[in-house]
Amino acid sequence: MKNVETGKNDEMLRQDFQLSHNRDPYFRTMEFHAHDFLELYYFLDGSVTYYIEDQVYDLCPGDLLIIPAGKMHRPVIANEHAAYERMVLWITPQYLQGIDSPAGDLQKNLQKVGEHGYCVPFRGDETVFVTALLKKLLYMQKNDTDPKFCAGAVELYLWTIFRSYGVI
Numbered sequence: 001m002k003n004v005e006t007g008k009n010d011e012m013l014r015q016d017f018q019l020s021h022n023r024d025p026y027f028r029t030m031e032f033h034a035h036d037f038l039e040l041y042y043f044l045d046g047s048v049t050y051y052i053e054d055q056v057y058d059l060c061p062g063d064l065l066i067i068p069a070g071k072m073h074r075p076v077i078a079n080e081h082a083a084y085e086r087m088v089l090w091i092t093p094q095y096l097q098g099i100d101s102p103a104g105d106l107q108k109n110l111q112k113v114g115e116h117g118y119c120v121p122f123r124g125d126e127t128v129f130v131t132a133l134l135k136k137l138l139y140m141q142k143n144d145t146d147p148k149f150c151a152g153a154v155e156l157y158l159w160t161i162f163r164s165y166g167v168i
Contacts (some may be wrong), residue, residue, distance in 0.1 A: 012037060015148070018096040018156055019138050023085040037111065038091040038160070039067040042122075042134060045085040049079035052118045062127040064120040064161060066113045069089045069093060087134045091154065099151040106158055108148045120165045133157055 023045075032051070036068050041050070043059040050065055051056045053071040057065065069071050077084060100106040122130050137153045139145075162168045 012090050012092065015090060016098075017141075017150070018085050018090045019087065019134065019141055021085075021087045021091075021134075021138055023083055025083055026081060027077055027084040028080055029076045030074045032074045034070050034072050035090065037093065038069055038096065039065075039073075040089040040091070040157070041065040041067060042089075042130065043085075044086040044087065044131075045083055047082055048084065049076045049078065050074070051076065055117055057119050059115075061123040062130075064122055064130070064133065064164075065111075066118050066120065066165070067160065068110065068113060071118075087131075087138075089134070089137075089154075089157070095154075099155055106155070106161075109158075109162045109167045111167070116166065120161055122164060126160075126164060130157070131159060133160070 018069075027046075027083050041064065043050075043063045043065070044061055046059075048059045048071065052065065052067055052071055056062065059065075065073075075084075078079055096110075099123060133156065135151060137150065137157070142155060159168070
C-alpha cells in the first residue's frame with residue numbers, strides 16, 4: 001500500500017528487514033500510524049518534531065528513535081520545503097527472533113525501551129560509525145549479500161543502540 005502523502009510504500013517488501021535511505025526535498029506531516037514491526041529511525045537532516053505515543057522529540061542530526069511494534073508515531077515537519085533526510089530500518093519480529101541468542105537477549109533489551117524514552121542521541125564518532133554501518137547494510141541489502149552477514153550487521157547495530165541507550 002502506498003502512503004498517500006509521500007507516494008512511497010508504507011509496508012515491508014521483505015520478510016526479514018528493510019532499510020531505506022530517504023532524502024525528500026518536500027515532505028508533508030504524516031498522520032499517526034503504527035506498524036507490526038520494529039522501526040529504527042535514524043535522523044540525518046531537516047527540521048522535524050517526532051511524536052511516539054505521548055513522547056515528543058525535537059530531533060537533531062544523529063538522533064535515533066526506537067519505535068517498537070504497535071506504538072503510534074508520526075513526524076511533524078517544521079518546514080515542508082526543507083530537505084528531510086533519514087535512514088529507517090524495519091525489522092520483523094520473526095527476523096529478530098531468528099537472529100537473537102537462545103536467551104533472547106536482543107528482545108529483552110528491546111522490552112526495556114521506553115523506560116527512559118525512545119531517543120538515542122548519537123554524537124561524534126558514534127555518528128560516523130552508525131552512518132557507515134547503515135550504509136554498509138544498505139549496500140548488502142541491495143546486493144543480496146549472504147543473510148548471515150546481514151544478520152551480523154543488524155545485530156551489531158542493535159547492540160550499538162543498546163549500549164548508547166544504557167540498557168547494557
